[in-house]
Amino acid sequence: MSLKGNAIIGQSGGPTSVINSSLAGVIDAAIKSDSIDNVYGMNYGIEGFMNEWLYDLTAQPKEILEGLRETPSSALGSSRLKLQDEHFPKIMEVLKKYDIRYFFLIGGNDTMDTVHRVEAYCKEVGYELKGIGIPKTVDNDLYGTDHTPGFASAARFNALSVMQGGQLARDMKKVDKFVVFQTIGRDAGWLAAAAACGKKKEDDAPHLIYCPERKFNAKEFVEDAKACIEKYGWVSVVVSEGICYEDGTPVSAAVTKDKFNNTEFGAMGGASVALNVHKILREATGERGEFQIIESLNMSAHDRATKSDLQEAFDCGVEAVRLAESGETGFMVTIERVSNSPYQAKVGKTPLSNVAVRAKSMPDDFINERGNFVTEKALEYLKPLVTDLPNYVELQPIFVKK
């Protein structure tokens, strides 16, 4: 006999374009489940859960539940509360009060840590609970899964932006000489690397990509950027918000200090990477250029999501319920890549202890030796995910004889 009771689902951390697809998958499967009675949703994550802010998802109109698959961001409301030991008694109280036996959270490292600890705590105190994590993060920095739902869509946003910004920069090269595109990615360069997916030939954007996995050398950067300007007449540069100089100082740090003159991080600090890289290049070349700081726009641009990302996010939600129903607990649903051409993947699972807290960097051989671009190997991994990029044309160099 399978465990009977109610289910709770929450979203945590930063949103993505497809995280509501995972939510829709969980709700869909949970409503159909014989083991699950009511399906509740945490309003504002574990913080809302402890406050008993619980959506009755079973009572939502059908068109709202269907619309979730077309809606970006975290419809339940998100939170960044870091779980503390003193929270457990309150959590247990709410679990019992609402007879919750199925516990699902969609999120990243910290969220997986939360599921892991809640599930372990329940085991310890003898409260039967099936806890399954559903991966989500545009940063793609979760262990145990080929990639995370949300990554491919944010990656496509970056690839599109850099392609389109490159078209513009190339056509305007008589006026401006460089364009710097900044992407989120504090610890890992996956999203910066993905900007190369639309590049077809050498002079296409981007020309230089800097990831947090390697130290940023301003002198080499200026040399390389100048070489591109010399060769192509312009240069397209992609920077991850987390890049640091060799002494560990964040590239974002030079300009932004708070009122106590401390280096500041967060939206403000991170945002100034492009500003500083732009400044370095402007001072070194005397040329004009621009910088683009999209911040979270690639986390919510549903119109640019990839079809497979949306489907996989949904499938992960469904699989979480299937695992829990069949008695599994303490796992995160994963995506396993089956083949690259045609791209095929299937859902799997990994113990939460494999995933929680740690961030997965790009493999060393995904970045070239100079640390200023990605390798073919990186593109082999990335391109099957970042699909449906446009084919722009260029006029052929057929000129009238003078």
Next chain:
Amino acid sequence: MSLKGNAIIGQSGGPTSVINSSLAGVIDAAIKSDSIDNVYGMNYGIEGFMNEWLYDLTAQPKEILEGLRETPSSALGSSRLKLQDEHFPKIMEVLKKYDIRYFFLIGGNDTMDTVHRVEAYCKEVGYELKGIGIPKTVDNDLYGTDHTPGFASAARFNALSVMQGGQLARDMKKVDKFVVFQTIGRDAGWLAAAAACGKKKEDDAPHLIYCPERKFNAKEFVEDAKACIEKYGWVSVVVSEGICYEDGTPVSAAVTKDKFNNTEFGAMGGASVALNVHKILREATGERGEFQIIESLNMSAHDRATKSDLQEAFDCGVEAVRLAESGETGFMVTIERVSNSPYQAKVGKTPLSNVAVRAKSMPDDFINERGNFVTEKALEYLKPLVTDLPNYVELQPIFVKK
């Protein structure tokens, strides 16, 4: 008998997502024209023209010409050269050398000034030339036309970004309290105003919009932003890069100084509007938030172009050739709005002297009295242009009883 000879077409100023559609329209009509022999393209605008960098557009493969309609930015290459009187003899020399009798430029105010002056110069020296301008600018600041090709698509980019960023900010309001979106728009607030097109109800983004047509009062801004945070739990702010304080100081100026401590404009100066507005709000509230600086990304995002913008841009190109063929000269093609529901428009024309150099601001009654949002009248103008916005859902407030 109509004038026989070759045609030249050029693109000038900043690109748009649809300017190549106008180019395609001109080429298509010019190739079919009995009056026009060869169709040449200026590589890098009037600057390239004087250097005799001329594409032979008639010789381009058909698939390249068709692909132009799907390709953003200025395929011919653009320039910002400001026409000087001393340029005329060289221009005349090239016109004669290549037997050019049809002269088309796609661009904004300055470009219309160029067509106007070249056309007038030719008349003066007795060289028969038909000169027609084709409007283009994401800024929508050209006189004589209901709107400019390129505007609606850039406006849709802004509306989408602010909708999507708003979804995210609302769902994350327990963590961050504000989001500041900066759009290009030095002299006119059309693109900032357009960010409101996706707003359906009071608490939807954006809550506050600041346009260059009104002075920016930091004290009132803080009051209004705090009131939104109080009411909705968060606030979405849209700023035009060109907004100035009451004493005329650009809002971008406070932070950015060049190495001689001069206030700096251009990509760097303009870009810091959002940064400064973010700083004002952060200091006034003590809360976290983020800012987004997309710069030219909305000028080249072809995947977000509106269908009618693409079609109108093409139609303007075709109409330019039709006018010139039928003996007209000294005009800019215009778009005349016929009706709003269903939206219908037709091409028209206006003398270049009506358009050249001056920038068209938004009408005073498009902005509310407080200067912090647009009016219904603005939205009546904008919404028929900024089409095909998504319908995102929100969970209904059906909560489980505590």
